[in-house]
Amino acid sequence: MNTKSPASSPSPARQSSRRSFLKAASALPVAAYLGSGLRARPAFSANFQSPNEQPVVGFIGTGIRYHTYHCRQALKFGPCGGIADCDSVQLGRAQQAAVDIHRERDWPLVMGLYEDYRGLLDRSDIDVIVIGSVDHWHTKMVIDALKAGKDVYCEKPLTLTIREGQQIEQALQQTGRVMQVGTQQRTEFDQRFVQAAAMLRDGRVGDVQRLTVCIGGSRESGPLPKVDPPKWLNWELWQGQTPWHDYRQASEIVDQKGWGAGFPFSRAHRYYRWFYEYSGGKLTDWGAHHVDIAMWALDKLRRDIGPITIEPIEVVHPVEFKDGYPTQDDRFNCATKFKVKCTFADGIEMFVRDNAQDDLGFENGIMFEGTKGRFLVNRGKIVGRPVEELPDHPLPTGAYAALYEEPTTPDLGGFGSEGYHMKNFMECIKTRKTPASDVASHNRMLNVCHAINVAMRLGRTLTFYPENDTFGNDQQANAFIEREQRKGYEITV
Secondary structure, three states, X not given: OOOOOOOOOOOOOOOOOHHHHHHHHHHOOHHHOOOOXXXXXXXXXXXXXXXXXXXOEEEEOOOHHHHHHHHHHHOOOOOEEEEEOOEHHHHHHXXXXXXXXXXXXXXXXXXXXXXXXXXXXXXXXXXXEEEOOOHHHXXXXXXXXXXXXXXXXXXXXXXXXXXXXXXXXXXXXXXXXXXXXXXXXXXXXXXXXXXXXXXXXXXXXXXXXXXXXXXXXXXXXXXXXEOOOOOOEOHHHHHOOOOOOOOEEOOOOOOOOOOOOOOOOEOOHHHHHHOXXXXXXHHOOOXXXXXXXXXXXXXXXXXXXXXXXXXXXXXXXXXXXXXXXXXXXXXXXXXXXXXXEEEOOOOOEEEEEOOEOOOOOEOOEEEEEEOOEEEEEOXXXXXXXXXXXXXXXXXXXXXXXXXXXXXXXXXXXOOOOOOHHHHHHHXXXXXXXXXXXXXXXXXXXXXXXXXXXXXXXXXXXXXXXXXXXXXXXXXXXXXXXXXXXXXXXXXXX
């Protein structure tokens, strides 16, 4: 691992409190700022009345989610103390975004910049860490932040393997910190998914028979040539625990508009998600959202739900697989098309598919079916006869609150609106209650997504046992529960 040095100018001296953060910053020369006229920090939450109550935030990973959510939502509650990213171009862009917000609020315009995130965690004045790094780094960064005494918000998927979830839960138990997972469908999107979960639990489709979860397929790339990594990217550090691979990148940019556009196909940046080495394809991308809501609605985010039979009915990978591993490393390798049947111990079937346009008429979302009807929910709508009947037969009082570990969640102002998920996390920092997307329930869901990936990679039916996070006596499948980690980047608790 690289030494703990900033990527650019030296970081601010280590501080001992939020008050010292402001005091030290205000003592710096005026030339260090892009503006002037410091005032006391304004309160942006009803429950953070005093400036000294507002947390100092540090960010690790500054890609798409940093710019679309993390930065602007987290900095409603307190200033940025530092940012870490092993891509110096993204680090600079992230600094500018934070500086723009600081300027609007008359906060200090100086923040520490780090290539190695551990330098950020060494800062005693930073209270909260928000992680939006590539997926294979999440677990190690989370555990290191918890052990450094920080409360943590981390984007989904929380883990790369089933074993990593166990390690994070152990670290949480040891440290007693507060942690939120970035599965915003539990609290935002106009409450559509909350309503769907409450409706299912209230029996609005009768006895549940079947769920269909559509999450899209992974991308295809074609062969990517070996090239030198960009000078501004620390490719050694970026790869972390994963096996060393030569950097590969296309010569042209395909995606010029839309979500995450502007990068060529490569092993890094937004396209890492389509390599099993670094992520889990669509199962840990959109599956971490929709499978989460499906199992949340079924009240199956527990260990005592019994075994799950996972049958890969149809799977298409862009490369040939042998014993669960891709035989080529020069292109994306995650499943592009799939239909997997998961049968729970009580007989309920959950189909996880890339899309169901031909037979069910939708490409993305969750369809709940039972003896009394069915309804569909996605980020744009919730439709079906049970939904139409709600005005005359509303859900009982407390139906939403009962979905959460801490039933006070819907009581905060703005429930269902964008940014509420971060607000819930910040409030829990103060109250020390369990956030809406707690680690334990996230892991129960994500382990099922991991198990589906193992079944698809092996091309055969498996039985997964949530009670002990194994595939029973199936040694080949159990070999995927954890993976060998590159020396110097091992995850330890």
